[in-house]
Amino acid sequence: MNTRxxxxxxxxxRVYPVQLANRYLTSxxxxxxxxxxxxxxxxxxVIVVSVMSGFLDMLRASGRTLMGDVVISCPIRGIPWYEQLxxxxxxxxxxxxxxxxxxxxxxxRMPYPEGSEKEVVTANVWGIEPxxxxxxxxxxKALYWKPPTSPEAAALMLxxxxxxxxxxxxxxxxxxxxxxxxxxxxxxxxxxxxIANERMRDGSYRPRYQWFMPRQSVTLTLVPISxxxxxxxxxxxxxxxxxxxxxxxxxIDKNRVMIxxxxxxxxxxxxxxxxYDMQAPPNADGSLPVLGTSxxxxxxxxxxxxxxxxxxxxxxAVSSAYEKFAFDISQDPSKAVKAPRVExxxxxxxxxxxxDLIAPVEKEREMMRILFSIVYLVCAGLVxxxxxxxVQEKTRDVGILRSVGASRLGILWIFLQYGLVIxxxxxxxxxGLGWLVIHNxxxxxxTIGQDAPxxxxxxxxxxxxxxxxxxxxxxxxxxxxxxxxxxxxxxxxAIVGAGLMLHRGTLIWDPSVYYFATIPDQVDWxxxxxxxxxxVIFSVLGASIPAAKAADIHPVRALRYE
Amino acid sequence: xxxxxxxxxxxxxxxxxxxxxxxxLRGASFTLAQGEWVAIxxxxxxxxxxxxxxxxxxxxxxxxxxxxxxxxxxxADLKFSARNSYRNQSxxxxxxxxxxxxxxxxxxxxxxxxxxxxxxxxxxxxxxxxKQATELLDAFGLSHRLTHRPAELSGxxxxxxxxxxxxxxxxxxxxxxxxxxxxxxxxxxxxLDLIAAKHRNGLSIAMVTHDPAVAAxxxxxxxxxxGCVAG
Numbered sequence: 125m126n127t128r129x130x131x132x133x134x135x136x137x138r139v140y141p142v143q144l145a146n147r148y149l150t151s152x153x154x155x156x157x158x159x160x161x162x163x164x165x166x167x168x169x170v171i172v173v174s175v176m177s178g179f180l181d182m183l184r185a186s187g188r189t190l191m192g193d194v195v196i197s198c199p200i201r202g203i204p205w206y207e208q209l210x211x212x213x214x215x216x217x218x219x220x221x222x223x224x225x226x227x228x229x230x231x232x233r234m235p236y237p238e239g240s241e242k243e244v245v246t247a248n249v250w251g252i253e254p255x256x257x258x259x260x261x262x263x264x265k266a267l268y269w270k271p272p273t274s275p276e277a278a279a280l281m282l283x284x285x286x287x288x289x290x291x292x293x294x295x296x297x298x299x300x301x302x303x304x305x306x307x308x309x310x311x312x313x314x315x316x317x318x319i320a321n322e323r324m325r326d327g328s329y330r331p332r333y334q335w336f337m338p339r340q341s342v343t344l345t346l347v348p349i350s351x352x353x354x355x356x357x358x359x360x361x362x363x364x365x366x367x368x369x370x371x372x373x374x375x376i377d378k379n380r381v382m383i384x385x386x387x388x389x390x391x392x393x394x395x396x397x398x399x400y401d402m403q404a405p406p407n408a409d410g411s412l413p414v415l416g417t418s419x420x421x422x423x424x425x426x427x428x429x430x431x432x433x434x435x436x437x438x439x440x441a442v443s444s445a446y447e448k449f450a451f452d453i454s455q456d457p458s459k460a461v462k463a464p465r466v467e468x469x470x471x472x473x474x475x476x477x478x479x480d481l482i483a484p485v486e487k488e489r490e491m492m493r494i495l496f497s498i499v500y501l502v503c504a505g506l507v508x509x510x511x512x513x514x515v516q517e518k519t520r521d522v523g524i525l526r527s528v529g530a531s532r533l534g535i536l537w538i539f540l541q542y543g544l545v546i547x548x549x550x551x552x553x554x555x556g557l558g559w560l561v562i563h564n565x566x567x568x569x570x571t572i573g574q575d576a577p578x579x580x581x582x583x584x585x586x587x588x589x590x591x592x593x594x595x596x597x598x599x600x601x602x603x604x605x606x607x608x609x610x611x612x613x614x615x616x617x618a619i620v621g622a623g624l625m626l627h628r629g630t631l632i633w634d635p636s637v638y639y640f641a642t643i644p645d646q647v648d649w650x651x652x653x654x655x656x657x658x659x660v661i662f663s664v665l666g667a668s669i670p671a672a673k674a675a676d677i678h679p680v681r682a683l684r685y686e
Numbered sequence: 687x688x689x690x691x692x693x694x695x696x697x698x699x700x701x702x703x704x705x706x707x708x709x710x711l712r713g714a715s716f717t718l719a720q721g722e723w724v725a726i727x728x729x730x731x732x733x734x735x736x737x738x739x740x741x742x743x744x745x746x747x748x749x750x751x752x753x754x755x756x757x758x759x760x761x762a763d764l765k766f767s768a769r770n771s772y773r774n775q776s777x778x779x780x781x782x783x784x785x786x787x788x789x790x791x792x793x794x795x796x797x798x799x800x801x802x803x804x805x806x807x808x809x810x811x812x813x814x815x816x817k818q819a820t821e822l823l824d825a826f827g828l829s830h831r832l833t834h835r836p837a838e839l840s841g842x843x844x845x846x847x848x849x850x851x852x853x854x855x856x857x858x859x860x861x862x863x864x865x866x867x868x869x870x871x872x873x874x875x876x877x878l879d880l881i882a883a884k885h886r887n888g889l890s891i892a893m894v895t896h897d898p899a900v901a902a903x904x905x906x907x908x909x910x911x912x913g914c915v916a917g
Contacts, residue, residue, distance in 0.1 A: 140801040140808075147789040524785045527744055528799045528851065529774020531767065679773075680744040683785060 140525075141534055145541035148518070155542070158510045158663075159550040165503035166554025166659050167561065169496050173651040174562050176489040178644020183482055184475070186373040191474040192223075192260040192426035193435040194442050198469045199227070200353060202394055202421030204461045209425060209449045210256075218433045218441040221259035224422035226251030226388035232381060233343035234318060236335055247317060248380045249346060251388020251422075254301050260428040263299075266369040268315055268329065269338055270295035285328050286336070294338055298367025301384040309387045310366030311344060313337055314377040321368070327642065337365045344383065346391040359391045389420050396420040399460050416460035435473035443471050500658065507546075508666035515539055515670035522674045523682025532675040539671030540664055547663025551656035558652060565643045576624035584621030588614045691890050692718040692741060692859055696752035699736055699913075710736045711749065712913035716892075718859065723882075723891040725904035733913040734894045735863055741892060742777045742861045743769050757858075774803050778852030782864035784844040786836040792847050793832040796823055799854040815854075822850045826880060842873035849880060853889075860884070862893040866900055878903050 149155045196203065203209065206224045213222040230249045233242050257263050271290045272278035281288055297303055303310045315321055320335035331337070345360040363383060370377055389395040396419055400412035407413060429438040446466050453463040475482060522535050561568065591614030598607035674682070699711040710733040718724050728734040739745040741754055743761055754761045756776060764772060773779075778799070786795045793816070800815040801808055823829060826846040836844055845865060852860055862881065866874030882903060885891055893904060901907045909916040 140798065143794075143801065144787075144789070152789075520785070521787055524787055525798075525802070526770075527742075527773060527779050527785070529770045529772075529802045531770045534802070678745055680739045683744070683781070 140530070141538040141541060144525075144538050145545065148514075148538070148542055149545055152514075154510065154514055154517075155546055158507060158514075158546045159553065161503065161506050161510065162547055162550025162659050162663060163553035163557060165500055165506075166551050166655050167557035169500055169655045170555060170558030170647065170652045171561050171565075172492055172496055173489070173655075174558065174646065174648040175565070175644055176485075176492050177648040177651065178646050180482070180485050180489055181646075182372060182644055183478075183485055186371050186376070189262045189266070190371055190373070190376065191477055193429040193433075194427040194438045194471065194473055195477045196425040196427070196442065196446060196469055196471050197227075197423065197477075198464050199423055200349060201464055201468070202423055203425060203469070204419040204421050204463055205449075205453055205459065206420075206422045206425055208453070209446065209463070212445050212449050213425070213427055213442060216438075216441050216445055218430060218438045220428045220430045221256065222425055222427045223253055223256035223260045224385060225257070225424040225426055226385060226392065226394065227423045228346060228388070228392060230347070230381075230391075231345040232313075232317065233345070235340040235342060236319070236333070243319075245317060246379075247314075247344075248376075249344065249388065250380060250382045251385040251392075252301070252382055253385045254299055257426075258299065260426045263369070264295075266371050267295060267298040267312070267367050268370045269298070269367050282324070282326060282328065284330070286331065287328075294367060297338075298369075301366065301382065303364045303366055306364070308364055309384050311342060311363035312382040313342070313365055313368045314380045315368050315370040316374065316378040317368075317381060338367055340365050342381075344381070344391070346388070348391070348393040356393060359393075361387070361391060363387075385422070389422075394421045416458070419459075419461055435475065439471060439473050446471060500655075500662075504662040504666060507663055508669065511539070511543060511663075511667045512670045514542070515667075515674045519674055519677065519682050522677060523679050523684075526679035526682060535675035536668070536671050539667045539674070543663040543665075543667025543671075544660060546667075547660035548656075550663065551659035554659065555647075555652045555656055559647050562645055562647050565645050569643055576627045581621040581624035584617045584624060588617035588621060591617060689719065690717045690755070691720045691722075691757060692716075692892065693755045694737065694741060694752065695755075697737065697740060697749045697754070698751045699733070699740065699749050710913055711740075713752070714910065714913060714915050715752075716741070716908060716915070718890055718892050720858075721885075721888050721890055722906065723885045723893070723904045725901035725907045726892065726894045726910055727896065727898060727901040727907050728894075728910035729896055732910040734896075734910045737910065738861050738863050738892060738894050742779060743772055744779070771803075774799055775855050776857055777859045777861050778855070778857040780845070780848050780852050780860065780862040780865045782867040784836070784841075784848045784868075786844055786847055786851070788836055791833050791835060792823065792828060792839070793819060795836065795847055796850040796854055798851055803855055819850065819854060822853060823847070826850055840873075841869050842876060845869060845873075845877050846880065849877070849884075853884065858890055860889055860891045860893075862891065864895055865893065866897070867895070874900070 196209075203224075210222045210224065213219050226249070228249050228251075230247055231244050232247045233244050236243060252263075254263065269287065269290060271287060271292060271294075272281060278288060293304060297310055298312055301310050301312065302308065315329065318335065318337050320332050320337050321329040322332045323329055341362050341364045343360055343362050345358050347358045348356040350356065369380075369382070371380075386395065396417060399415045399418040401415045402412065404413045427438060427442055429435060443466065446469065450463045450465055453459055525535060591610045595607055595610035595614055598604075598610055694714065694716040697711045697714045697716075698709075700707050700709045702708070712733075714733065714737055716724075716726070716737060726734045726737060736745070740749055743754075743764075756772070761769075761772060787798065790798070796819040797815055800811070800819070804811050804815070820829070820832065823832060823846075826849065828843060828846055828850070831839060831843060831847075836847065839847065845868075849860075849865070852862075860881070865881065866877050869877060878900065881891060881893070891904070893900075895901050
């Protein structure tokens, strides 16, 4: 048969690269090292970005839960005729509900300790209309002390959880901000305002030192501030604590208390009254002439959007509605007190309102992404080095394959598959490891936060001793590798043991710094999947460069490679 | 049609080692007729392996001058894919140091040229190729070693596997580079017996050796001295 005829009918195989890549992967230890390197890189990125993203999501969710979608604010002067404003807003097609809010600061005298020297804490005091507030925010969900909603929910609670013994009254009292037994106006504390609540590992709380706050009373002191910014005489009132709330944002749960709107208005002198003409001469009975009614005022109005309406759309609609409201009031001769002009109030979406809180976290997350992308590039370099070593080691094999007719592309394909499989499997392990760590991150954090148990460092020391004994034995038999490995293991375990023995609980995730009492434990799947793809791409690229170099070597030179 | 199966005319080849140019072949010519066994005899550095590599297109940098013809066609004109096919189907290589893939079993090493050649049709050709390779290995006395790795074999066994691999695609020419150079005399003799048996069946062989006793087994001996054919 003619040579040229035979050559023209030849084909290039795509089968042997698969078989060879498979053999290379399963018969050497170096692919395992590459898989481990890829897995660790991926896990690192997944864990860090997931925690940061979860942190941001929690911040956003909590912020929205507490603020509604749009907030109208006029902090000092207050918004008069707010009932009319709320009526106007609730007629908007974009708005679902609106509620007034007093937002001020005050002093809370706690019932502890025993004796006359009680602890006093500063607090952010919100005056709310409970029903309206509940329509705009998730207030009822945030109330902590309530009986389980179903037998299934009860089954999930620990047997000593005090909520199992509660009845519906405590929830109703919280929702009404009133102690139903006495008819007194009540107060709801943030979960961490008092020192009385101890958080358990499962996230539930137990009253500490027998101070179950919903059975206690506190004294609230508020300082009225006039529209001109002058301070009037402080007013105080004793409130029974009717419940406590947990928003999830530590800073809020640590600082905020809630009372009814009318009580807040009375304490701040923002309730309705009669408006006298101070300039006119007194009446015959000595009283001042009446100009009209001074309406009750609030600092803020919170608005919730209808489903499908974005906060930005609602913000635009509310701005127009406020402008019309202010104009209508200004044109109404029966209303002596006018509403602030639209330029004097701020109308912000919840995200804009919490910008100071959210923006640094967003920046921090992006910074983490950039930093860990650099770490990722370093890891890609590591993978490239490993592949370089693998391909160098296989250079003679490349010569053998070329001598039996393998093409350059066939050679390249062997190592590309090698990279593909290592990247894919390493990436999968990395995502799995990331998921495992993220899923248990609070447990891990709490474990680190405790002193190491004695058995852990005793075990480390014992294994270290055995390792060092094996090292001495290895040295006596003259086997250098095993001597060195036992020595490294022994020293490492001795250091680990010493570290565990000296370890004292470390609080890494400090809720007073990071807002939340728990670390976000949900995987950011977008990041996980994109990181997995990145791992595959980097591994294939890392393999392709040395593979292409190997494929370019002339067969005879590859065969002579030492 | 050429009267020679494989022919090299006036081959010149110089390698550059660092800044030094080392002439290896200085106008060497060589012929191999169909069914002929030619031994290329020469001392170390005489250029005999280089000649063999140029004949088999193992060195993709062609000769500086001169050329190689296979069945009358110049191999220098072949494209990359055709050169791969030439190495896969027209010639088979046997090396002094066996050059088996350590991760593959004896049978898989012997099947390697078939796998490279088969393309996606490998799965349909696999059973037939395995049968042929098993028969060949059986004839070489390796039936009990099919699943063993090269590291588990003796030198003679490894070289027999290498010969089985070289013959897997039934090439017309066997190019053997010191096939007994790494073996003791007895085992080397056994390997030469195997090669001789294949030669009797019509296989053309070009064998490089520095051992006159080994060269004596060939039909014809070509002596290479300082890159030129002597005499």
